[in-house]
Amino acid sequence: MILSLVLTLILIPSLQDTSMSTLRESVMQEFKSVKGTFALAYSDLSSGSALLINEKETFHAASTMKTPVMIEVFKQARAGKFGLDDSILVKNEFKSIVDGSPYQMDLSEDSDDSMYRRINGKATVRELLYQMITVSSNLATNILIDLVDAKNVTASMRNIGAWDILVLRGVEDGKAYERGLNNTTTAYDLMVIMKTIAEGKAVDQVASKEMTGILLDQKFRDQIPALLPDGVRVAHKTGSITGVRHDSGFVILPDGRTYVVVVLSKGLEDEEAGKRVMARISRLMYDYTQSQKP
16 A cells, blocks of 8 residues: 555656656647747646746747737836826827837738727727737837837836846837847747736736736637637737747636746748647647646
């Protein structure tokens, strides 16, 4: 009886290690199936298990930088600098970080047109936040970055332990892009950021809950959520530019367990195939988490 118990206690960690090893191998096979560079950061908030692959590789952040912007907006609102229901001008003129020269957003480059119909009118900060995250409005993003300042966004990310993510500027700053002045991130830092929201530590519990609600309304659902069963909720933010496809967020299971998953990619020759790989990896993370259920 005692010998059996001892053998069981020895065997359990071994089985878990083997399972994680198998998971890593499966993910690597998916990465190799499409030409490009991938990174993964997974963290189960209940069990503490994690899988990190190329987690410190630097990627163009694309629209994943909008989550840090959202956190900074909530932070400054909580500090009393403005209210989330304050109305501000919807404008389409911004200044390049290179020389301060003006530039405008191009509707053809944006995923949302609703804000363009409101130019020279007013929108609440809350409306801009919702459009920035759920439909990835670039126009809303730049208005909010002007409101809170990109430097403050990066500083706040450092304060929560995201040491490498860099939010330098708004979207479509052509002069900055030509000089290589881009917003960048790692899978690890996005994992830290999403974990902070999921655990109710981004600004405070109330703000984190509000941010989670916005992330849950994400309209682009062809990566992390794509192959997950009904009843599984995903609070996430995607990002894309040419050759780049990202998704980052946390998955809330029906039993309340939560895990963070971030999948980044660059150098994709076939972007649709890249998204399918990311959806399959998301399913692998889900299946692994389910297998670890107590």
